[in-house]
Amino acid sequence: MNELQIIEYSNQRVLTTQQLAEVYETSVDNIKMNFKNHKDRFIEGKHYYLLKGDNLKAFKNRVNDIYLVGKNANQLILWTEKGADRHCKILDTDKAWEQFDNLEDTYFKVKEMFDIPKSLPEALRKLADEVELTAKLQLENKIKDQQIGELQPKADYCDLILKSKSLCTINAIAKDYGMSAVTMNKKLHELGVQYKQGGIWLLYHKYQSKGYTQSETIEFNHTDGRPDTRMHTKWTQKGRLFLYELLKAHDILPMIERDENG
Structure with a gap:
């Protein structure tokens, strides 16, 4: 799997339709068609985000590679990890399952592993929470x-x-x-x-x-x-x-x- 450009939205890593198609080695049209035929299986805000208007404009300004979002696109779908999983199940090919496992272990997992606090107060709060949780678990044991x-x-x-x-x-x-x-x-x-x-x-x-x-x-x-x-x-x-x-x-x-x- 080629190295993916990291895209984040709503504090989580996401993939564009273009990226998803490349990862699963299928076409963008096939991804779109599968979504259209199984739309009742996808929940907005859980499996995908639909960007339009000002939200789309603000997002485009943050993404370096315009190829990923489409220069003239008036809307854009971003797929979450759950959405990528749902597409994998719909495609149901060995390659799709293999690539989703890779995504799960690398692209999406790295975000969880290296979610670095953005400020000193946030870091201190996070450390305090972790210490409190550790102490509580030790006491419970x-x-x-x-x-x-x-x-x-x-x-x-x-x-x-x-x-x-x-x-x-x-x-x-x-x-x-x-x-x-x-x-x-x-x-x-x-x-x-x-x-x-x-x-x-x-x-x-x-x-x-x-x-x-x-x-x-x-x-x-x-x-x-x-x-x-x-x-x-x-x-x-x-x-x-x-x-x-x-x-x-x-x-x-x-x-x-x-x-x-x-």
């Missing part, structure tokens, strides 16, 4: 790791226990020790039980499969309406006993035992 590691028994007695009201929040456990949830979480971090990422406390890997916690992902909306998810974790009775033994080994007792010994 960490959450999934914990949820996979946690015991998820079948619908039997253990399942009823784990999903019963006996599950405890960290707030309730902390209250038993006369602490706030913030203080308790920090203490468990100091003792190597959990770590914090993205504002969420996650168990270290060696504790994830012990059945100490039961977590679920909850959907919610920010105040500005943006949808998001957060993980809500509760401790099982087994986990509560684990914390009791762990804290006791470090001379941290629940309030009720301190009262009895005091």
Whole structure:
């Protein structure tokens, strides 16, 4: 496939009928005839753009090779990647399929790969979005790791226990020790039980499969309406006993035992 002159319209790469005919090794008239006979299969704005009047004049001023657009043409059709795909299916020749694969992997793909920001603020916004997305995906993977590691028994007695009201929040456990949830979480971090990422406390890997916690992902909306998810974790009775033994080994007792010994 000969090197194509790059043409862009509406922030995406497009092809003229002339270019499309050359790529598929057919005639311009054949492309036009196929479009006329299957026009109901093409959607303007999705498969093609029809330029007329001032829009066409402005476009001609941006294109160096007038041969591609026609010097005296009073209208011009620009084909999008989806439009080129549709023509490939109509032609249904080995050459057309081969050339569309080339277009998909080069001409149209390069635009996606090298869509460089036009200004510093735009570049910074794009970088911030990418960093935020990466961090979110990493956190989601960490959450999934914990949820996979946690015991998820079948619908039997253990399942009823784990999903019963006996599950405890960290707030309730902390209250038993006369602490706030913030203080308790920090203490468990100091003792190597959990770590914090993205504002969420996650168990270290060696504790994830012990059945100490039961977590679920909850959907919610920010105040500005943006949808998001957060993980809500509760401790099982087994986990509560684990914390009791762990804290006791470090001379941290629940309030009720301190009262009895005091």
